[in-house]
Amino acid sequence: MKEFFKYVFATVVGIVISTFIIGFLFVIVMLGFIASIGEEKPASVKSSSALYLDLDQAITERTPDNSLSGIPILGGSGQKSIGFNDVIRALKEAKNDSKIDCIYINVSSPNAGMATMLEVRNAIIDFKKSKKPVIAYSEVYTQGAYYLASAASKVYLNPQGALEFKGFSSELTFFKGALDKLGVEAQIIRVGDYKSAVEPFVNTKMSDYNKQQVTAYVGGLYKTFLNGIATTRNISADSLYTIADDYKIREPKDALAYKLVDGLKYKDEVLDELRTITGKNKKSAVSIVTINDYIANLSPISSSSEKNTVAVIYANGDIVGGEGSDEQIGSERISRAIRKARLDDDVKAIVLRVNSGGGSALASDVIWREIVLTKKTKAVIASFGDVAASGGYYIGCAADSIFVQPNTITGSIGVFGIIPNFQNLLTNKLGITFDGVKTGKYADIMSVNRPLTAGERFIIQNDVNHVYDTFLTRVADGRKKTKAQVDSVGGGHVWVGTDAVKIGLADRLGSFNDAINAAAKKAKLKDFKIVEYPEKIDPLKNLLGNAKENISIYYTKKELGEHYLLYKQMQKAIVNSGIQARMDYEINIK
Numbered sequence: 001m002k003e004f005f006k007y008v009f010a011t012v013v014g015i016v017i018s019t020f021i022i023g024f025l026f027v028i029v030m031l032g033f034i035a036s037i038g039e040e041k042p043a044s045v046k047s048s049s050a051l052y053l054d055l056d057q058a059i060t061e062r063t064p065d066n067s068l069s070g071i072p073i074l075g076g077s078g079q080k081s082i083g084f085n086d087v088i089r090a091l092k093e094a095k096n097d098s099k100i101d102c103i104y105i106n107v108s109s110p111n112a113g114m115a116t117m118l119e120v121r122n123a124i125i126d127f128k129k130s131k132k133p134v135i136a137y138s139e140v141y142t143q144g145a146y147y148l149a150s151a152a153s154k155v156y157l158n159p160q161g162a163l164e165f166k167g168f169s170s171e172l173t174f175f176k177g178a179l180d181k182l183g184v185e186a187q188i189i190r191v192g193d194y195k196s197a198v199e200p201f202v203n204t205k206m207s208d209y210n211k212q213q214v215t216a217y218v219g220g221l222y223k224t225f226l227n228g229i230a231t232t233r234n235i236s237a238d239s240l241y242t243i244a245d246d247y248k249i250r251e252p253k254d255a256l257a258y259k260l261v262d263g264l265k266y267k268d269e270v271l272d273e274l275r276t277i278t279g280k281n282k283k284s285a286v287s288i289v290t291i292n293d294y295i296a297n298l299s300p301i302s303s304s305s306e307k308n309t310v311a312v313i314y315a316n317g318d319i320v321g322g323e324g325s326d327e328q329i330g331s332e333r334i335s336r337a338i339r340k341a342r343l344d345d346d347v348k349a350i351v352l353r354v355n356s357g358g359g360s361a362l363a364s365d366v367i368w369r370e371i372v373l374t375k376k377t378k379a380v381i382a383s384f385g386d387v388a389a390s391g392g393y394y395i396g397c398a399a400d401s402i403f404v405q406p407n408t409i410t411g412s413i414g415v416f417g418i419i420p421n422f423q424n425l426l427t428n429k430l431g432i433t434f435d436g437v438k439t440g441k442y443a444d445i446m447s448v449n450r451p452l453t454a455g456e457r458f459i460i461q462n463d464v465n466h467v468y469d470t471f472l473t474r475v476a477d478g479r480k481k482t483k484a485q486v487d488s489v490g491g492g493h494v495w496v497g498t499d500a501v502k503i504g505l506a507d508r509l510g511s512f513n514d515a516i517n518a519a520a521k522k523a524k525l526k527d528f529k530i531v532e533y534p535e536k537i538d539p540l541k542n543l544l545g546n547a548k549e550n551i552s553i554y555y556t557k558k559e560l561g562e563h564y565l566l567y568k569q570m571q572k573a574i575v576n577s578g579i580q581a582r583m584d585y586e587i588n589i590k
Helices: 002-037 084-095 114-130 143-149 176-182 196-202 208-233 237-245 252-257 267-278 291-297 331-343 361-375 423-429 454-479 483-489 497-503 512-522 539-575
Strands: 049-054 058-060 081-083 100-106 134-141 154-163 185-191 288-290 309-316 318-320 328-330 347-356 358-360 379-389 401-404 409-411 415-421 494-496 529-533 580-582
Touching (some): 049 084, 049 267, 049 291, 058 084, 058 114, 084 100, 084 114, 084 291, 084 512, 100 114, 100 267, 114 134, 114 143, 114 208, 114 379, 134 143, 134 267, 143 154, 143 208, 154 252, 185 196, 185 454, 196 415, 208 237, 288 291, 309 328, 309 512, 318 361, 328 331, 331 529, 358 361, 379 512, 401 497, 401 512, 409 497, 415 454, 494 497
Parallel strands (some): 049 100, 049 288, 058 081, 100 134, 134 154, 309 347, 309 529, 318 328, 318 358, 379 401, 379 409
Antiparallel strands (some): 185 415, 358 580, 409 494, 415 580
């Protein structure tokens, strides 16, 4: 019997060890497989090729490592994505590339902000200077898709397709009614009548102040939209306004009649035209290289001068304390990147690329400090993308010069705090009560189990006022204005780029490359190379460190679908700690 148990025990141990080894080897193999996805060699560029621009993929600030992009449950987006900076560089290269005969654009519903689309659109217009044709085709064009496609030499629409052209609208979602039903009170402390980030939690509709500013910036975005199309389609902006206002584009034939498109064609007819352009006969396949592969084939950015460098520091996403991620602006990570560039003697100038609606006021100030220190020794130019508002403006306001696009959303100089009160929900509806002891009157300040006392509200309001005053001081110093002047355009007011230049919150309308060239000029550089900071986070490291969160996000998105954005807004309101310098609703123009 003793021998029997010995053999049984040995067998069990053997099985456990074997299972562990097999599991370990499986993990190693899977990690190697995942890593190898990103190492696939891109297709080569053949002579007489059409450069295929898939502009429905996510257009981000930087091209991410796509090794996990096709695996959403592991943190990937589930779709391709590409950095707008790489798109611009690729189009500039293709302009003089003898192997590229034309560009073929396919876009139905782009995943990009308005200023990002303007950057890409301008790059397409610049490519046309080569006299190479640009052909756009789609079965369906949303307004954003048509904005991009209208930059092409020829725009084609499927004969049974659709082209949306109706004007812009912006809709906010308000949670107060739901919070009232739940018995939750959002206690708001803020500075600025226009600081509307808190309105969804305390109002059931837009305030007059908010409606005024939203009307102004949506109108500004629409003006840029119409003017851009007017220029490339040779139709007056007034005519375009009337076409949209009267909803005259209802069928494909209407788009042709009003000259929004050049023809109604099926894809096979478009491919025939591409064959003609690239010198192929009708039986030959069109030689196509995707923009993603073309970028992968480009040589790394280089220069004749290795020691003259312009550092581009990407600050993208919510501003938070700590390390953050590639989709967040972590104060530690971004500050470290700025510091590294400042202490590098080869770096002669810095471009801070901001695309952020803000976040933690404290984290914003930490980053601001590094910019101020850097400006003492090197040129610092800020380039604002789709949004650089509230904390996003805070971190860039000290730059020597600020570049915006006409449709950049910026400003929102204001601060707020939200302290939820769950007492009615917990006590009156669920029967949960609380009791305890404290050593001081304010020992449990910020408790969410009861309403704020008058004394607590006074203290918190003073803190918010102090942060706002600091914000005003930072902007006044950086913009060389008085605090009163900044306050007159502050108070949480959101501005479109063209207006920001007029009121002095920005210096120039210009592209990302304009900002880079301005930084080089200020540093008196003729030849220079570009380096990017911070380093991208390794996707496998991100996977191993955030597996639980990635899985949670994946299933939440899957269940909520398009309502996931509302969930995110509610979640932010609950988890955001400290005083916020944030434009807390997301602008989604339809």
